[in-house]
Amino acid sequence: MRTFGYARVSTSQQSLDIQIKALEEAGAQAHRIFTDKSTGSNTEREGLQLLRLKIEKGDLILVKKLDRLGRDTLDMVQLVKEFDGIGVAIRFLDDGISTEGAMGKMVVTILAAVAQAERQRILERTNEGRLEAKANNIRFGRKRSVDREKVIGLYKAGVGATQIARQTNVGRSTVYKLLSETSTSL
Template sequence: MTQKAHNSPESSHPGRLLGYARVSTTSQNLDVQLRALTEAGVPVELVFTDKISGTQAERPGLAALMAEAQAGDTLVLYSLDRLGRSLVHMVTTIDELIRRGVALRSLTDTIDTTTPAGRFQLNVFVAMAEYQRALIVERVQDGLEAARARGVQLGRKSPITPEQVRAIHRLHRAGLSHYKIHRRVGVSKGAVGRVLRGEIKSLAHVSIELPADEIDVWDAEAAASASMSYPKK
């Protein structure tokens, strides 16, 4: 992000006032933010909202706002952090709006990019955010390098054992559904699918071929559930 991106021409932004409000869970309400936006002069029909629960990434309200905003408009927010669920996303969205000639006014942060002082405040805010992000990346990288130097094996370990892989294939051959397999073996349905499609590379070496008479408790239960006959030992 360049310094120039936040030093937009000092026009009076004669366009519309747009508003955006967001809460983090569906159980929260938007009343405080909506009241502040309307009191700031934003028409109700130009206020875009999102209620996001959990880690949901898609925000239709913000997407609609970005599609509506035009050069000369001013986006009014209760606070800047309403724009993003993460620092990176917030800074990226701010940068995109400024590049498109949309001014920003944050009511609680007292930032207004239609004024020289407001643009300076935003530049300082973004610079600090980028500095903080760079520090985090550097610390993570240093930690990874130190771990490698100690001989630590990095990367996520497979949550599935070779025994579970064999059991999944045996139950699948017995005709059980992914749901029944995941209940019996104790792994997620997604993991069952990945095993059967051969997508867990760390377990690709596991042999799943068994002698015809090698039947264990998994096969016995599978036979009962699938109404199939198995050779007796």
């Protein structure tokens, strides 16, 4: 039996160090730890794909936490079934569960469903907050950095969009967008 490790963070700014250290302490050798810096909402991640190619019947995959393998219940269940079909077990270190045995598979399925439900609740709360902020006239996005009056003034003076874009350090599409937004007043 060979021991592999899998670690994932959602963004490139996050560090994998804590997960990798835990996987090594649990018995995964550094050259058998596969990592991804991407969302867990799909299973087409490079590190996960490489892990799939390397594993064989009887191997064990260590993952620090359940949500590091995936966020979506369906994806998690499919991954557990896929690995189980090959004869590979998954052990989640922090959660203290494993797919070794029927009870382990059931627990993983339930926990994946709970994790997905929590994620859905977070999204609902975030959307509610956005709607409330909009109702209170809070604007989203970055502040405009384009001098609209300069763009319009140059256009009225007969300067072309390409030249306006160069002079104002914006893209031509931005110039066209500003002109179309103010076309009713021109």
